[in-house]
Amino acid sequence: MKKTHVIQGTLWVFIYLVLVSAPLVVLLIGRVPEGREFWRELSVALGFAGLAMMALQFVLTARFKWLKAPYGADIVYHFHRQISFVALLLILAHPLLLFVFSPQTLALLNLFSAPWRARAGVTAVILLLALIGASVWRKPLKIEYTNWRIWHGILATLVIALAITHVVLARHYLNTPWKQALWVTYGVFWVGLLIYVRILKPILLLRRPYEVESVTPERGNAWSLTVRPVGHAGMKFMPGQFAWITVLSSPFAEAEHPFSFSSSASQLAPLTFTIKELGDFTRQIKTLQPGQKVYVDGPFGHFSIDRHTHAEQFVFIAGGVGITPTMSMLRTMADRGDRRPVTLLYANKDWDSVIFREELDALKDRLNLNLVHVLEKPSTDWNGETGFVTRAVLGRHLPKASQPNSVEIFICGPQPMINAVENALTQLGVPFGDFHSERFDLV
Template sequence: MPPEPLVWQIATVSAIRGETERASSFTLSLPAWRPHRAGQHYDVRLTAADGYQAQRSYSIASPPAHTGVVDLTIERIPDGEVSPYFHDVLEVGDLVEVRGPIGGYFVWEPALGGPLLLVAGGSGVVPLMAMIRQRAAAGDTTPTTLLYSARDVDDLIYRDELDALAGDGLRVLPTLTRAHPPGWTGYARRVDEPMLAEVLAALGPDPLVYACGPTLLVETVAAGLVNLGVPPDRVRTERFGPSN
């Protein structure tokens, strides 16, 4: 069966859920919904009255099993062209132009196995959450560690859900780079090579790695893992560009 062409369609915002102060999840109902793979994204296009267009890519947060809809978790970038529109203007029932699902490299499904090391910086957790949700929905037990860098506890997207999903082979290791609550026993610094070495040692040999976040974080992770002996073809990256 030849692939269907990638075309723009008009989605309806069917729900909006605040995740953190800066991030919200937008449920989009799609007239031409197609099944997606965890890790894929949608392109979003806004068109002004004068014809000016702005386009961004946003990762799918929901697992593939949700037919007819996708959840996009979007962080509000103060000087952004698209994300402030989502956060400040869009309401349930509004229409937005999207195309997708897109991508086939930065994807995971249970058949690809593991052990799985997921490394996120900020909203880079979104495509990794789709993988974690799919793993859980499928009853998959692939040993999985999420190393998740955020500014502080309140900036951890999906915090309650991750707490609930932890166990059954899933470890969630937040590292807080700016502030941490009293009594915090987790990591409290930027991701570095010694941290990666500790996480890898606990995960087991020949991990499959997905790293997503600001470019500098992803560079640190990719270079650190190579130094630690992880084959480059086992490391898949998605760079966001500068951190906000």
């Protein structure tokens, strides 16, 4: 990891902690409301911290490149998921402490008779529970991803708006200019963020459109979508990164999907994405016609050889369509004339479904490439590796590292494959920092 990323990463964590704890500090400044016992103060303080965390959730998913650069998009999304449970606990602690130490406050749960401040607070908590429940159980509840995403945004906005209404109507903690200034700043920042994400960002994308150049069938039920920029130079990216693609829709419509670049990073344009048919959106790729508008929001991600320039050699472990970021890295290395040794362990169901089979073979002439295919269901005359990428397979093909960081390993494929390979590498004694995974399943 680059030194600047370590510094940036530490700085963001520090700023996050300051922003989350600021309401507590400001709470202590000035006059504390009279006749309010410790438990009531504590409950309010926890509620404030939880609310600040919830408001900051919008920053985490706003796709700011400067925020994601030190960690990578998947880590930021993972943090977003996990920290929502902490925020929920803090927010629930607020009413629960009140109910325990002032049982008469239980009456506030009756939405018919309760004052508006309690109605706003109780409704915010109910919606927050629905928001988190739908996210945790989206797949078992069979909630379609795009619908879930739209409702996730609506519910999150309502939760914050209602919680702020609760704070304003409760008034106890807006009794000094300091406290008012803090909450006005938070409110303005939050509204500004919404305007940026929902209005400014789509406008910026509209001004840098792409159009379909070609759609080419690949092996393994996949299609390579090539797009060229219209009226601008294209996009600079690191090989292995990804972008959010919108097709057949406007950038305002919340209908984008993430795909890794499969083309070489040596060229700003055209850009190619190789997409496997999986669901409603990916099934439409083959129907796209040359000239149709495409919007590309990126680049994102930290899964790239360019973040490990010191490496003496690379190992890529790919499964199925997980080859796409690797393909971008291999094509880029070939274009750059990079002759560092590369091992590619590529797992597929059978020989016919090996995406880029012919090109990978041809790349051996341009790269110092050791290509190992692993087939789950090989034909009877196959004499290569069979089954899955196990510890034994890795043991046979992994190069020996002269020191930590000399061999950098990149893994991308189905979730169970990534988990199994990470475990096997750990058992083989590969240092944690020497392998990097890209998960196609962000949510």
